[in-house]
Amino acid sequence: MENKRIVLIDETLREGMQYRGLVFSVEQRLKILDFQEKLKVDICQAGYPPAHESEADIVKTLCHHAGKKEYNIRIAAMGRATIKDAALLLKTGVNDLHFHLHIKNNVSQNRLDQILSDLLKTIEFVKQHRPDAVISIAMLDIGKSNDQILNQGVSFLSDHHIDILSLPDTSGMMAPNQVFEKIHSLCHEAKDTKISIHCHNDMGMAAANSVMGILAGGRCLELSALGIGERNGIGDLYTTAKILQNQDFHINLNTDDMTTFHAYYSYVDAIVYEQTHEHVLNFNSPFFGDAVKTHVAGTHAGGEYGIATEETFFLNILCGRHLVKKYLDLKGIFYNETKLEEITSQIKTQSIALGRRLKNDEVKAIAASLI
Template sequence: MATKSRFIQLMDTTLRDGEQTQGVSFTPAEKVNIAKALLQSLRVDRIEVASARVSAGEKEAVTNINQWAKQEGFDGCVEVLGFVDHTRSVDWILETGGSVINLLTKGSEKHCREQLGKTREQHTADILQTVDYALSRSLKVNVYLEDWSNGYQNSPDYVYALMDSLKEAGISHFMLPDTLGVMSPDEVFTSFSDMCRCYPALQFDFHPHNDYGLATANVMAAVRAGATAVHCTVNCLGERAGNASLAEVAVVLRDKMNMQLSIDETHIVRLSNMVENFSGKRVAANAPIVGSDVFTQTAGIHADGDHKGGLYKSRLSPERFSRSRSYALGKMSGKASLKKNLELLEIDLSEENQKKVLARIVSLGDSKQTITTDDLPFIIADVLESKNYQHIKLLNCFITSGLHLESTASLRLDVNGAKHVISGAGNGGFDAFIDAVNKAMKEHDYTVPPLADYEVRIPKGGHTDALTECVITWNCGSELRKTRGVHANQVFAAIMATLKIINMQLHELNQNTA
């Protein structure tokens, strides 16, 4: 059944509920920066930034956020969780310059009885006392019905009796949490629909958790049932399995339910990166919207379809989030994947050279090496300058290196059909390799020329597992010659460059003696 388009508020609780993630504690400065980005850049409607009476650092952060919010026109958008403690939480919030309290009440009879040791009537009296005091001090009051999902299931009479007692109390939002993330979409729709039908004049927020991985689906059900606001966090931060992902919720509500939202999607990834850095909780590479790999096509057939007609593109485009699509290079790459990357680099190669480069990419991918667009110029340069000389072949190589220990190299070589098993030692792995090669090549009246220069680099912005390019300048008597090697291991990159100079010189020697 189609849902009529309407405006849905997004309330981000990264700075309150998200901070209940194991091991996450934002500094006051980090909280202020995240709050500013959420309201000013991403344009969420409301943010919940702290729990009252937690610490002096928390109070400092909330005070700074409230001061900034008032100056920038976001007064009323900053909310703080408070407790049913009459004056204490309200006064704490007022001292920070706050204007909204989200009052935590018990939404299930079991919580009320076993955690508070009170009857519903006693708890209701305490709630109304705190609400009245907050309203008298000009605070806006929202109310959480903690554990509402279980309360509705196990003690619906308690829930309705509590709502009947509070519905005329001047509360702005009734916030219905699935505190333990136990609901399914059908259960959310049924229970939320009942609440909206029984209390049509009230505004209901939905506060989901993701314990069953259903948080986003449950948001859809709640909105379909009549929720006017949804709570979420950046990067799914939150206790246990976390809360609903802000990125997922925003995109699903817009794309799948045609809802109207305030947020500016182009800042979603920037906020995700900020929270990732401040929280220390890494985002999965395949996380929807914000993951590093989600706009990367790996299979060559997908790249081919995009090249011929955008066949593997959808409404969920990277450009919406200030990102770009990429085409992975590896053993599953095809011609189209390579062409897409060449277009990005503005490099033009002949069909023959494209085949050579693709063969090298597939070979590297087969050895489980990660290849990026930044690696591609190294691979191209290496392939294009390579000749098919096979006078010397490295069949096997084992190199050891250690601190304050001499390095060793054990090699199996094929030199013009002759097999050599040889070892060498030296000051470092490459030096040990050269020693071993020179021992083998004595039988062929050849010595590796001395080095005039040796340069190693990785792609700009590369990682420690990036491909390494080694360019060696050789002193070949009357001239200097350069060869290049490309490998994930810098010693083996140098070895590849060495094998090239040997093959080139052996080829020339063979031609001169022919």
């Protein structure tokens, strides 16, 4: 099972503040951290201390809160891969330090060697001041970076025993097969270093790409509540993790605790709505929205997914006898069961004539006319 054990990093607090300029208060971050702990998230990426001294103070507060409450969740902070930022991250008290590094494709070999040499100084600085620190380096971005640069960077970091190497599809333009091929290739270079998957949703592929990155050999996964993040966001916490759990990957996240999950998502959605006047948790949200239990074709009316309290049926030209019966029973409409075929036929005919689905009173009238 070891090679199927996935470390889950919830980036709602850090990446989430890049979603349309959201700003989480201290109280909101503490509440979100409490949700993450209850749901058994492995790592909370709590913020970006180099942005401002207040950000550093908030990360320190979250770290203290987790320690005081004896939480199992680990608190991480992110910054640039420099000694200056490393010093700021260490002052917050976090033991998980996440750095990002962007190397341009036109970089010369000499310049690349210098960048990696400077990076090594940062790594050594952290290990000197915090020997047990867990270090993650994000190399941006695998969808656009030169393969040779990526291979050299991954090999270099693996040789220096970096704990986690994050390989994000920052631009969000990759297809699932491309992510699989890229990550599978780079995993051979990574050796004992864990590869972390971070996929953006610009083309709507974040969840699929995240799953394929894990199938290709990734062992860490970066997600957020409702997928909020820069531009169109990143992979959604619940749905992505659940899909992998269903394929026997070992993820601590308690996806069975639907009460807490729905409360977490509703809480984040309320913050989003307050600041943007638009919801991200809506009718069409996967699993948590009501749309997953709405049916027109009877063959689909299984009601297997989602948290909606009851199934909803819409009757138009595509409905069948089975779905009509379900609708009539659900609505408590009295009907002659021997007339189901005729009821269904009349519903279809009226739907064609009106050019829309039928309303409840119209269906009721058809059933009553055939008693």
